[in-house]
Amino acid sequence: MLSNYDKLIFEVSEVGRTGYRLPELDVECNIEEVIASEYLTKEELNFPEVSEFDVVRHYTNLSSKNYSLDQGIYPLGSCTMKYNPRINEDMAALNGFRNIHPMEDIEDVQGALRLMYELQKSLAEVAGMDHITLQPAAGAHGEYTGVSLIRAYHEKNGDTKRDKIIVPDSAHGTNPATAAMAGYKIVEIKSDKEGMVDLDALQAAVGDDTAGLMLTNPNTVGMSDKNIKDIVRIVHEAGGLCYYDGANLNAIMGHARPGDMGFDCVHYNLHKTMSTPHGGGGPGSGPVGCKEFLHEFLPVPVVSKKDDGTYFLDYDKKYTLGKVKDFYGHFAICVRAYTYILTMGRDGLKKASEVAVLNANYLQAILKEYYKLPLDRICKHEFVLAGLKGVMSEVNTLDIAKRILDKGFHAPTVYFPLIINEAIMIEPTETESKASLDAFANALIEIAKEAEEDPSILNEAPHNTPVSRPDETKAAKDTILVYVEPEK
Numbered sequence: 001m002l003s004n005y006d007k008l009i010f011e012v013s014e015v016g017r018t019g020y021r022l023p024e025l026d027v028e029c030n031i032e033e034v035i036a037s038e039y040l041t042k043e044e045l046n047f048p049e050v051s052e053f054d055v056v057r058h059y060t061n062l063s064s065k066n067y068s069l070d071q072g073i074y075p076l077g078s079c080t081m082k083y084n085p086r087i088n089e090d091m092a093a094l095n096g097f098r099n100i101h102p103m104e105d106i107e108d109v110q111g112a113l114r115l116m117y118e119l120q121k122s123l124a125e126v127a128g129m130d131h132i133t134l135q136p137a138a139g140a141h142g143e144y145t146g147v148s149l150i151r152a153y154h155e156k157n158g159d160t161k162r163d164k165i166i167v168p169d170s171a172h173g174t175n176p177a178t179a180a181m182a183g184y185k186i187v188e189i190k191s192d193k194e195g196m197v198d199l200d201a202l203q204a205a206v207g208d209d210t211a212g213l214m215l216t217n218p219n220t221v222g223m224s225d226k227n228i229k230d231i232v233r234i235v236h237e238a239g240g241l242c243y244y245d246g247a248n249l250n251a252i253m254g255h256a257r258p259g260d261m262g263f264d265c266v267h268y269n270l271h272k273t274m275s276t277p278h279g280g281g282g283p284g285s286g287p288v289g290c291k292e293f294l295h296e297f298l299p300v301p302v303v304s305k306k307d308d309g310t311y312f313l314d315y316d317k318k319y320t321l322g323k324v325k326d327f328y329g330h331f332a333i334c335v336r337a338y339t340y341i342l343t344m345g346r347d348g349l350k351k352a353s354e355v356a357v358l359n360a361n362y363l364q365a366i367l368k369e370y371y372k373l374p375l376d377r378i379c380k381h382e383f384v385l386a387g388l389k390g391v392m393s394e395v396n397t398l399d400i401a402k403r404i405l406d407k408g409f410h411a412p413t414v415y416f417p418l419i420i421n422e423a424i425m426i427e428p429t430e431t432e433s434k435a436s437l438d439a440f441a442n443a444l445i446e447i448a449k450e451a452e453e454d455p456s457i458l459n460e461a462p463h464n465t466p467v468s469r470p471d472e473t474k475a476a477k478d479t480i481l482v483y484v485e486p487e488k
């Protein structure tokens with residue numbers, strides 16, 4: 001039988017139960033005189049009838065079914081699930097930030113504009129860029145904005161035969177998707193044995209039809225490309241521009257800057273590197289940085305400062321793309337990111353990427369004794385295993401990931417990147433302690449032992465979760481999000 005906590009709120013409902021108390025109506029009112037009858041609901045609405053306590057218990061129990069960072073390590077490769085410091089939330093909730101409206105007079109929102117201006121400056125400094133737009137709502141949206149800058153640049157130069165974007169096969173999946181959305185043909189470059197972009201293949205691919213290259217660096221196997229200067233040179237010599245997917249900045253922040261490597265534009269994932277919350281489709285933020293020669297193409301407005309020290313919304317971008325987002329981007333996320341940057345400081349940001357890389361290498365060194373490690377090198381902030389050593393005929397990566405749930409942890413990213421068979425992609429981030437890394441590693445070691453002794457435990461996992469193995473495609477594509485009353 002279902003306990004009350006496994007039911008839907010509609011199923012908890014009891015006729016006549018209420019969770020509110022209103023005084024008796026003491027005025028005469030004919031509702032049809034107030035609201036035109038065509039707008040009045042004719043049928044009884046099917047609202048759940050529950051007490052206040054029912055509601056509190058129902059949603060509290062529901063929330064605890066959802067694994068979150070606040071419960072434990074969330075080693076989802078490529079996602080940088082680091083701790084979201086609570087002070088960021090406090091700052092975003094300050095009255096002067098939370099209660100302003102985007103249509104307010106500029107004089108009344110100088111503080112908010114200053115924050116945006118200084119965030120633009122800080123981000124520019126982190127990646128070695130000259131100008132920033134805070135508008136894009138997510139990483140992929142930033143990519144789209146960045147590639148649109150590249151397009152606008154070539155169009156302005158009348159260089160319209162450039163219809164191809166080069167994307168290495170170690171790129172994040174959003175890179176080719178973005179280039180295709182922006183109307184480009186994709187040229188894929190294979191990685192060499194070490195997971196680097198194959199320079200000969202790149203040289204052969206570029207030409208006067210190359211609009212640009214998108215590079216995810218460190219790439220999806222957690223390696224920073226050691227030939228980066230050559231990659232940039234080859235693309236620039238062919239007349240293309242270089243886009244840096246900066247979602248993995250957590251690996252290099254404070255140590256290396258895409259701008260210094262020669263890249264022309266970059267996006268940031270504030271909801272990764274800068275510790276703002278993400279997941280569940282909530283608001284993210286994917287600002288884009290560019291070099292001076294691209295700034296006149298940026299979306300409007302950007303926040304600029306006058307000589308008298310006041311801030312304004314600057315629409316003066318001669319070849320602007322227009323807007324890529326209503327108003328000014330996700331402002332409250334910007335407040336969180338700015339708070340993070342200030343609390344960490346220059347040295348703190350640098351240390352964060354150092355520890356992120358250290359933590360990944362620590363786990364990699366432990367786990368490679370039990371799991372296949374296709375690229376056995378010092379990694380950056382994440383690494384990719386290729387299933388268990390030895391017993392893969394009976395146990396695959398999905399089994400391992402499902403069994404991790406039984407051990408009380410969120411699973412890593414699996415079957416991505418596509419260039420590694422049976423991939424298990426682990427990104428611990430810098431905010432996990434050694435004790436937490438050890439606990440996670442021990443769970444994976446236990447699983448390796450179980451696979452030797454009794455693979456069926458893994459094949460049938462998870463055993464302790466409310467749902468065991470749903471049809472994942474159906475669960476994603478055919479989700480039922482409204483209450484359907486059971487047939488009587």
Ligand SMILES: *Cc1c(COP(=O)(O)O)cnc(C)c1O
Pocket residue numbers: 078079138139140141172174216245247248269284286
């Ligand atoms: C997460 C990620 C993206 C996409 O970011 P979203 O905010 O999810 O759109 C792009 N590139 C890389 C390398 C990423 O890790």
